[in-house]
Amino acid sequence: SIPLQHGAHRSGNRTDADMARWRSLRFGQFVHWGLYAIAGGEWNGKIYNGAAEWIRSWKEMPTAVYDQLYKQFNPVNYHPEQWAQQAKDMGAGYMIITTKHHDGFCLWPSKYTRYTVAASPYKKDIIGPMVEAYNKKGIDVYLYFSIIDWNHPDWRTSLKTPADSAAYKRFKVFVKNQLTELLVKYPTVKGFWFDGTWDDSWKNDGAFSDELEQYLQKLHPGLIIGSRLRADERGARHFDSNNHLMGDYEQGWERKLPEQPADVHGNDWEGVMTIPENQWGYHAHWLGHIKSSNELIEMLVKSTSLGGNFVLNFGPKADGTFRSEEVQRMQEIGNWMKVNGSAVYGASEAGLGKPDWGYYTRRGDSVFMVVFNVPVSGNLRVKLPAKTTLAEASASGQPVTPELIGKNEYFIPVGNAPRHAPFVILLQTSRAA
Ligand SMILES: C[C@@H]1N[C@@H](C#Cc2ccccc2)[C@H](O)[C@@H]1O
Numbered sequence: 001s002i003p004l005q006h007g008a009h010r011s012g013n014r015t016d017a018d019m020a021r022w023r024s025l026r027f028g029q030f031v032h033w034g035l036y037a038i039a040g041g042e043w044n045g046k047i048y049n050g051a052a053e054w055i056r057s058w059k060e061m062p063t064a065v066y067d068q069l070y071k072q073f074n075p076v077n078y079h080p081e082q083w084a085q086q087a088k089d090m091g092a093g094y095m096i097i098t099t100k101h102h103d104g105f106c107l108w109p110s111k112y113t114r115y116t117v118a119a120s121p122y123k124k125d126i127i128g129p130m131v132e133a134y135n136k137k138g139i140d141v142y143l144y145f146s147i148i149d150w151n152h153p154d155w156r157t158s159l160k161t162p163a164d165s166a167a168y169k170r171f172k173v174f175v176k177n178q179l180t181e182l183l184v185k186y187p188t189v190k191g192f193w194f195d196g197t198w199d200d201s202w203k204n205d206g207a208f209s210d211e212l213e214q215y216l217q218k219l220h221p222g223l224i225i226g227s228r229l230r231a232d233e234r235g236a237r238h239f240d241s242n243n244h245l246m247g248d249y250e251q252g253w254e255r256k257l258p259e260q261p262a263d264v265h266g267n268d269w270e271g272v273m274t275i276p277e278n279q280w281g282y283h284a285h286w287l288g289h290i291k292s293s294n295e296l297i298e299m300l301v302k303s304t305s306l307g308g309n310f311v312l313n314f315g316p317k318a319d320g321t322f323r324s325e326e327v328q329r330m331q332e333i334g335n336w337m338k339v340n341g342s343a344v345y346g347a348s349e350a351g352l353g354k355p356d357w358g359y360y361t362r363r364g365d366s367v368f369m370v371v372f373n374v375p376v377s378g379n380l381r382v383k384l385p386a387k388t389t390l391a392e393a394s395a396s397g398q399p400v401t402p403e404l405i406g407k408n409e410y411f412i413p414v415g416n417a418p419r420h421a422p423f424v425i426l427l428q429t430s431r432a433a
Pocket of ligand 1: 032051053195272280
């Protein structure tokens with residue numbers, strides 16, 4: 001293997017209580033909110049076809065115009081306790097909020113830049129009340145932080161001259177100061193969700209990203225940071241040059257999910273997902289496919305069945321309210337989770353393969369069959385490992401009678417289970433010593 005100073009410092013998953021809690025929560029809410037919500041994916045009567053939070057990079061919208069939007073930021077309908085309640089009702093165990101996206105606008109009154117909510121008509125801190133409201137509902141908060149900062153004069157995509165290097169050196173101090181400020185101001189947060197770390201300027205300084213991660217962990221023991229923050233000293237990201245995962249979980253699953261256990265190599269991982277094809281911030285015109293609640297529930301269950309977390313994104317409007325499609329999905333998913341959440345919370349892969357009727361998840365000796373595709377036979381085929389016996393089966397608390405069709409192989413009748421929504425059958429198993 002290649003000798004590395006700034007590669008992975010741990011092999012295998014974290015085994016501490018903070019990481020065990022993160023793993024048990026399984027389902028998170030992502031919120032992308034910022035000045036881009038004012039533009040809402042359009043400007044000057046034209047619709048931006050890219051992701052709404054990237055509209056500043058759209059050639060049709062002058063950056064000078066975008067950079068004045070902060071003078072309109074005044075979310076009069078922002079009620080964090082309502083945000084937290086609807087997230088609780090959806091069944092989210094944690095939330096990730098954009099403290100600063102690529103445009104550099106800070107939703108907290110940072111003392112290291114003037115480009116913050118303090119300079120907007122709203123004036124007040126957005127992040128503090130949000131952390132408090134979500135924590136009060138028992139929801140953990142993680143802070144999204146973009147290393148890319150289009151507003152900061154010392155940000156560089158790449159370092160071409162000594163002046164670039166001097167500027168970027170100042171920028172890295174600024175980044176460390178802001179991250180320290182966030183941990184000091186909001187000490188109950190559980191971790192950072194870093195983004196915007198793909199540029200050469202960052203990628204070519206693996207030592208800094210390694211030292212920064214260790215500094216943050218020391219400042220806030222137990223902090224959870226995904227694989228997107230760091231590069232090793234050869235510029236490798238997520239996995240170091242010896243293919244070992246850096247950070248506390250694999251954070252590369254953005255708008256895509258693994259298909260099989262081999263895709264995640266036994267590592268903790270998290271998938272983040274948008275309801276439309278590719279919109280994180282608020283866009284007035286959702287084009288393309290908009291995922292239904294059943295599609296999103298299947299992604300959540302698929303993630304649990306592959307031992308990972310699933311985080312669903314929402315993009316509030318400039319005034320602080322959520323669009324109806326998003327409210328509808330929070331309610332529909334929440335209704336399903338209230339009945340079936342036990343197959344997700346604290347559950348993980350079952351090691352029983354991928355059945356054609358849906359997904360297995362497992363928590364201890366409880367095996368959950370989450371059914372999305374009822375076979376025309378009306379029987380769900382289940383094959384248990386040699387040393388596992390099936391004690392009983394139930395659906396919504398009602399006993400179900402399995403039919404033994406072979407060695408450790410059963411047909412589970414679906415009976416009059418609903419056909420319009422996914423449902424869960426619980427198998428209580430016992431494993432011979
Ligand atoms: C979590 C998501 N990461 C950000 C991105 C991106 C991106 C940038 C370039 C090419 C492909 C994807 C999105 O703006 C959103 O914050």
